[in-house]
Amino acid sequence: MDKSVFALEDVYFSYLGKFPALCGITMQVQKGSRVAVIGANGTGKSTLLSLLDGLSFPDRGTLYAFGEQLSERMAGDDDFWRLFRRKVGFVFQNPDIQLFCPSVREDIVFGPLQMGVSPAEINKRLESLCAVFGIAGLLERQPHQLSIGEKKKVAIASVLAIEPEVLLLDEPTAGLDPQTSREIVDILFKEHEKGTTIVTATHDLHIIEEIADAVHVIGGQKRIIRSGPAEQVLADQAFLQENNLIHTHSHRHKDTVHTHPHTHCDHHQPR
């Protein structure tokens, strides 16, 4: 039985037909796996997630999701997309895009409502998500009244309300304080334990080992330049530095100034 959720073969994508965003991406995502796509700014990580969510289609190459090829030709197949949307949830990088309803409550229930989930089941999910994210007190608030951390939590909750089999996350911890970042990582960990496939695009290297088993690195040429187990990819400091994922950093520890490649996960372990 094929356990592949996504299979991409030599995928190209460009904006307006002239600004290349992805140039020959080949990768697979297996059911129940945790995959991180890392790369510097502008390497096409968000575009790749958008393709995986069926919001854009490849210019060239093939992209299979659950064994069906995603292409412009599928656009009119309502039954397929209804099923696809139930299976795949996408957390956008900017929560202000994700939270378009007048209140937090409406944002969280928006997805399941559109998918025909019964009101009783929706309320059950809402209650459970409020407990997990600690957002019960925010339900009647308007999204613009929330802090960035609260917005991010609500954005993730609004997607988890769909109970997707696959969770796509675009920079889930960018700009968050360590506590909120930790809470989100813990939630993703629990989601994976339930069997959810998780694909995360990020350049926050300090969370990768916790949220991903496999890592794909997209380089400046907008193609995958390395794939492998997270610890193996992250161990190659020279490679990461070459691809703008870490930088050389000088700082003082008591009376000693020292310089080393800087990743947030290790920068307080002087070498």
Added chain:
Amino acid sequence: MRNNSSRFIERSITGALSFLRNSVFADDIALQKGYLQARDPRIRAAGIGVLLLAVLFARSALFLSSAYLLCLLLAAASSIHTMFFLKRTWLFIPAFAFFIAIPALFNFFTPGEPLISLGHGVSITEQGLHGAVIFFTRVLTSVSLAVLLSLTTRHSVLLRVLRIFKIPQVFVMTLGMSYRYIYLFIETVQNTFTAIKSRVGHVSSVRKGQRAVAWNIASLWLRSYQLQNQIFSAMLSRGYTGEALILYEFRAGAKDFFWLGVTIAVFVFGLWTNRYLH
């Protein structure tokens, strides 16, 4: 003069933001305990609608004045500070209505029995005064009722209620999203203006100020265009297919129907006064 022009632009932006914060987005009154807040939002809106109809059909100044007093009582019973309510309702529309009504007082617009003679053949007529009072009190009471509803109902709930009353979905959704994002855009404008100030100290002339505003408008248009594409993608991603569904969780009780009954009685009484008190 230069500093004044700079401050004028800054004040306008800050003022717009503060107005939106205080009027459109302020939910504090709607979240307080009060008579109207305790009513089911659908019945509350229906009741206010019935009162509005009563005011629109009324031709008796006494009835309209009584209806306005009822508004003030409802505001007080709904934890709305009277001075705050008066400020919100007397500004703009009733004030304009008052100036519009002034010419109708005089005999060359409304001929009739002279009440006060101003000399040179000009006089205020009884019919003119009656017409002006009816017009002004009708506008004032209508505005007060609308403000009562908006102050005692959270914006998101109000939008859900509009959908219940079969207002087209596209209209309600556009309205909701406009409210949702206008704040974001105004904040963006304010931040941009602060960024300009932090780099150049202050906007040094009217022309430079105008250029900064024009640049802001253009940049904002581009951002809103980008944002609309992204929001549509976010909606599609969560299953939107062109008809957004909304979860209704309203429950009406005996007290709600009593409120509706009272408003209907006021409406009927209004029609009766048209016949007997005109």
